[in-house]
Amino acid sequence: MPITSISKAQQVPTSTNQDTIAAISTALGAGAIGIVRLSGPRARSICQCLFVPAKNNGESPVSHALRHGYVIDPDNKSRVDEVLIAQMRAPNTFTKEDMAEINCHGGIIPLQKTLKLCLAQGARLAEPGEFTKRAYLNGRIDLVQAEAVIDIIQAKTQAALQAAINQLEGGLSEKIKQLQQALLNILAQVEADIDFPEEELELDSLKQIASSLTPINRELDQLAAGFSQGRLFREGVATAIVGRPNVGKSTLLNQLLQQERAIVTPIPGTTRDTIEESINLGGFPLRLIDTAGITHSADVVEKHGVKRSRQALKQAELVLLVLDGSQALTDDDRNIIAAATKDNKNIVLIINKIDLEQGADLSQLKETLPINQAIYLSAKQGLGLDKLTKAIIERLSGAGTGNVEGAIITNARHHQALTNAQQAIKRVMGAIGQGLSPEFVAIDLNEALNYLGEIVGQTTCADVLERIFSQFCIGK
Ligand SMILES: Nc1nc2c(ncn2[C@@H]2O[C@H](COP(=O)(O)OP(=O)(O)OP(=O)(O)O)[C@@H](O)[C@H]2O)c(=O)[nH]1
Ligand SMILES: [Mg+2]
Structure with missing residues (x-):
């Protein structure tokens, strides 16, 4: 199979959980191969029902290995298609669930038949981006990495692709985590003062908090400033x-x-x-x-x-x-x-x-x-x-473009959350400067943490998640 034709393959998604629903055919089209992709606890049993290996040595399938054989209709045992099947055992899969990929011939009829047989066995059709969403919900990737998957698909240049790959590999997520940890350390100091007010925060201690916020602020500035460049790559x-x-x-x-x-x-x-x-x-x-x-x-x-x-x-x-x-x-x-x-x-x-x-x-x-x-x-x-x-x-x-190494902000949603976090930190510094009580300082520190959490998907509201995953194509 020439590698170039794989990108033309139609990936027809199904996922196996309780709420099974019917198939759609719009994802189907002719291609060199077509992949029916399954994810969920019943992926394995569905394959057992529908797949007959060409050489049956009675051994159970090796995880992540391709096997040659046939999809059969379990009612009359007739062959539907000759296929290569890969079964992948949880948790070492894209979704962290049991998965299977059935590589069918690319024609519409064998694909549709295989898909229908999976649905008849209790799978339901996946929503756009549902595989990636499951990977995110099951904690395999964070939201930034999920969004990088869309960017990889949509990348128009090598530089855009490189920026997206860096993001998928966790460059930006790591940076956000470091900033969160630094803020959490400061918050712990401030909260200790709320809990033990008799040991009032000394002026020196407040100064120390303010000065430890300075490098965090600088890093946020740098990340936010990279957006004007990053956006060019993405959009x-x-x-x-x-x-x-x-x-x-x-x-x-x-x-x-x-x-x-x-x-x-x-x-x-x-x-x-x-x-x-x-x-x-x-x-x-x-x-x-x-x-x-x-x-x-x-x-x-x-x-x-x-x-x-x-x-x-x-x-x-x-x-x-x-x-x-x-x-x-x-x-x-x-x-x-x-x-x-x-x-x-x-x-x-x-x-x-x-x-x-x-x-x-x-x-x-x-x-x-x-x-x-x-x-x-x-x-x-x-x-x-x-x-x-x-x-x-x-x-x-001149806008500083060209270098896509390290963490770079390419996404307007991330940029907005970063800007919000910066403003919250400015308020923290303002509150310290005015000598306000530690409760006020803690409120704004928590806000800054929440905004950073929005980027990686720890504190992102449901409709934002909905919007992000609806941008994916079906099967991804
Ligand atoms: N000699 C010469 N003619 C040119 C050159 N560039 C365009 N033209 C001619 O100028 C005419 C207009 O070209 P277009 O590209 O349609 O110009 P435009 O600016 O798009 O025009 P509008 O769509 O009407 O605004 C055509 O006859 C072109 O062949 C050039 O470099 N040299
Ligand atoms: Mg013209």
């Missing part, structure tokens, strides 16, 4: 290509994608709506957004497009601002430059059409844009694209 950089009509935005999009994605014509106003495509540029996932040319003199349809272009410009993290070097600058150009620079945007200025005689006087822009950093291109002829790629990578690397 991609929203990159808008903007400019007045006909400057060559769509030609540039097509060049960067290396495919004829957007329609290009000599008629101004060709692109009427935003077009979004993802690319991997030197390891950075970019969400490239081609926009309708922004102009005053737009017709009714164009006006809608222009509105969307302005929105895309507002929301973009990186702006590729395109001017036509062969023509004098217009009011439209100046308006777009004003709109782009207003929000202090990360702008890469592109002068396009360098294959034509040049007519734009850029010196008038030097007040507003660093024109000495402009990139000169012919999008049509593919000239200067390497310089553009380099400039974009440099711009993004």
